[in-house]
Amino acid sequence: MYLQSGAEAVVSLKDGYVIKDRIPKRYRVAELDERIRKERTRAEARLMSDARRCGVATPIIHDIYDFTIEMEYIDGKPVKYVIDETMCKLMGKLIGRLHSGGIIHGDLTTSNMIYSDDRIYLIDFGLAYVDGSVESRGVDIHVLFQTLESTHKDHEELIKAFSRGYRITLDMADEVLDRVKEIEKRGRYA
Amino acid sequence: MTTVLGIEGTAWNLSAAIVDEDDVIAEVTETYRPKTGGIHPREAAQHHALHASNVIERLLKEYRDKGHSPENIDAIAFSQGPGLGACLRTVATSARALALSLDVPLVGVNHCIGHVEIGRWKTPAVDPVVLYVSGGNSQVLAHRAGKYRIFGETLDIGIGNALDKFARGAGLTHPGGPKVEEYARKATNYVKMPYVVKGMDFSFSGLSTAATDSLKDNSLEDVCYSFQENAFAMLVEVTERALAHTGKSEVLLAGGVGANMRLREMLNVMCEDRGASFYVPEKRFMGDNGAMIAYTGLLMFNSGTTLPIESSHVDPSFRPDTVDVTWIIDEKEVL
Ligand SMILES: Nc1ncnc2c1ncn2[C@@H]1O[C@H](COP(=O)(O)OP(=O)(O)O)[C@@H](O)[C@H]1O
Ligand SMILES: [Mg+2]
Numbered sequence: 286m287y288l289q290s291g292a293e294a295v296v297s298l299k300d301g302y303v304i305k306d307r308i309p310k311r312y313r314v315a316e317l318d319e320r321i322r323k324e325r326t327r328a329e330a331r332l333m334s335d336a337r338r339c340g341v342a343t344p345i346i347h348d349i350y351d352f353t354i355e356m357e358y359i360d361g362k363p364v365k366y367v368i369d370e371t372m373c374k375l376m377g378k379l380i381g382r383l384h385s386g387g388i389i390h391g392d393l394t395t396s397n398m399i400y401s402d403d404r405i406y407l408i409d410f411g412l413a414y415v416d417g418s419v420e421s422r423g424v425d426i427h428v429l430f431q432t433l434e435s436t437h438k439d440h441e442e443l444i445k446a447f448s449r450g451y452r453i454t455l456d457m458a459d460e461v462l463d464r465v466k467e468i469e470k471r472g473r474y475a
Numbered sequence: 476m477t478t479v480l481g482i483e484g485t486a487w488n489l490s491a492a493i494v495d496e497d498d499v500i501a502e503v504t505e506t507y508r509p510k511t512g513g514i515h516p517r518e519a520a521q522h523h524a525l526h527a528s529n530v531i532e533r534l535l536k537e538y539r540d541k542g543h544s545p546e547n548i549d550a551i552a553f554s555q556g557p558g559l560g561a562c563l564r565t566v567a568t569s570a571r572a573l574a575l576s577l578d579v580p581l582v583g584v585n586h587c588i589g590h591v592e593i594g595r596w597k598t599p600a601v602d603p604v605v606l607y608v609s610g611g612n613s614q615v616l617a618h619r620a621g622k623y624r625i626f627g628e629t630l631d632i633g634i635g636n637a638l639d640k641f642a643r644g645a646g647l648t649h650p651g652g653p654k655v656e657e658y659a660r661k662a663t664n665y666v667k668m669p670y671v672v673k674g675m676d677f678s679f680s681g682l683s684t685a686a687t688d689s690l691k692d693n694s695l696e697d698v699c700y701s702f703q704e705n706a707f708a709m710l711v712e713v714t715e716r717a718l719a720h721t722g723k724s725e726v727l728l729a730g731g732v733g734a735n736m737r738l739r740e741m742l743n744v745m746c747e748d749r750g751a752s753f754y755v756p757e758k759r760f761m762g763d764n765g766a767m768i769a770y771t772g773l774l775m776f777n778s779g780t781t782l783p784i785e786s787s788h789v790d791p792s793f794r795p796d797t798v799d800v801t802w803i804i805d806e807k808e809v810l
Binding site: 293310391396412427431434438 | 675676742745
């Protein structure tokens with residue numbers, strides 16, 4: 286069964302497993318394209334497992350090939366469709382744990398979180414990497430806040446709720462949240 | 476019929492135009508050209524100040540010569556930001572003076588939105604994901620719930636500035652972009668370089684530095700080619716993500732770097748593969764121009780947005796996503 290095709294992968298369901306296939310992009314030179322797809326596939330499988338060890342719920346990896354990952358199917362709803370303040374606080378706690386564990390997700394959006402059994406599962410680790418700097422954490426959160434701002438009308442309340450949760454599981458949360466404000470101001474007009 | 480006079484002057488170009496709903500009626504442009512290197516903000520502002528009254532006079536003459544009377548002008552629009560502070564202030568001063576002398580209201584236009592609106596006017600695009608690429612700006616924008624939202628943007632420098640910075644390091648004369656494109660066409664090898672996409676945001680400063688370093692071991696042609704391939708692939712990837720995320724089916728290219736044929740080709744391939752339509756306005760409407768400010772001013776004026784003189788201060792870091800898009804009625808409500 287075919288689940289969804291996002292920007293870079295085709296995700297389908299086969300024998301009860303989710304198959305995530307990174308498809309070639311014709312607009313990129315082949316060498317660059319293969320490198321990106323391979324790197325992201327490998328990083329995704331590794332960091333999904335690492336995240337689980339930090340107490341962040343993720344699908345269990347079943348198998349991995351050059352451009353393909355087979356993983357556990359999470360039966361739930363994308364957070365995008367069920368978002369509210371309670372969910373955002375939970376999300377904040379989750380990302381705080383991920384960051385405490387030294388992992389940056391790299392593509393934090395409400396489409397990359399699945400709500401199931403009162404838990405939020407984090408998926409799509411293709412852009413994730415290991416880093417504990419305030420800057421990288423700040424960019425990670427900035428990306429999420431941008432999605433909230435661009436897709437949800439009551440984003441101010443949602444961002445506040447997220448921040449409350451984030452402070453619970455990450456010691457230096459305030460430093461990161463201050464950096465997010467700084468990042469927003471930057472990069473506009475050099 | 477509404478008629479608006481608009482003035483652009485955020486950076487290189489001082490450009491003024493008069494438009495109505497149908498077309499651009501008159502346009503006059505003076506471009507600042509520094510003797511050496513990139514833009515010197517103070518010199519650019521002096522250039523704009525020196526030419527402002529002359530540009531407006533020539534514009535009004537052209538308008539009259541075409542059989543119109545300045546009394547038809549309903550509002551004066553100006554580029555309020557983002558841009559270089561000194562340049563913005565110069566343009567705002569002329570705009571205020573003109574509004575007072577013609578006794579019409581002032582309209583403050585966001586420069587980025589100007590690029591988007593002229594593209595929507597001059598191409599068949601209706602509700603596109605916009606890739607806006609210029610010297611200082613690199614953004615992916617799309618309309619949602621009454622605002623032009625930024626779906627991704629550079630975390631450090633704009634693509635144009637990154638190209639110029641690299642070109643300077645390679646000893647190419649300013650502006651570097653077109654020269655990099657030319658050399659890239661003659662390349663024979665792809666050289667590995669950094670590719671930095673963080674979610675929907677991207678960064679160019681590391682790529683620019685790495686490209687300069689790799690000139691030691693590789694030909695200029697190969698480095699120009701590989702720099703472009705990586706930088707543009709990053710922009711196209713983020714544009715594609717925005718398409719997937721918003722469910723929109725049109726892409727509009729805007730800004731001066733949009734002149735690059737390789738960037739257009741890559742966007743076109745991506746759109747073909749996704750079944751999306753790709754639109755590029757003609758060249759005169761891609762770089763900074765007065766018509767885009769006049770036309771956006773017209774849309775704003777017609778939907779009741781004007782600016783009292785006392786609050787017409789400029790904003791060098793004016794964010795497009797802070798502007799209420801009063802001229803587009805949302806058909807669908809968002810989540
Ligand atoms: N393990 C999983 N269990 C259930 N659904 C999944 C799983 N992995 C992916 N999906 C669904 O497929 C979509 C795309 O997967 P994702 O890994 O985010 O790929 P992409 O990089 O294309 O966004 C997700 O938004 C989600 O709806
Ligand atoms: Mg995803």
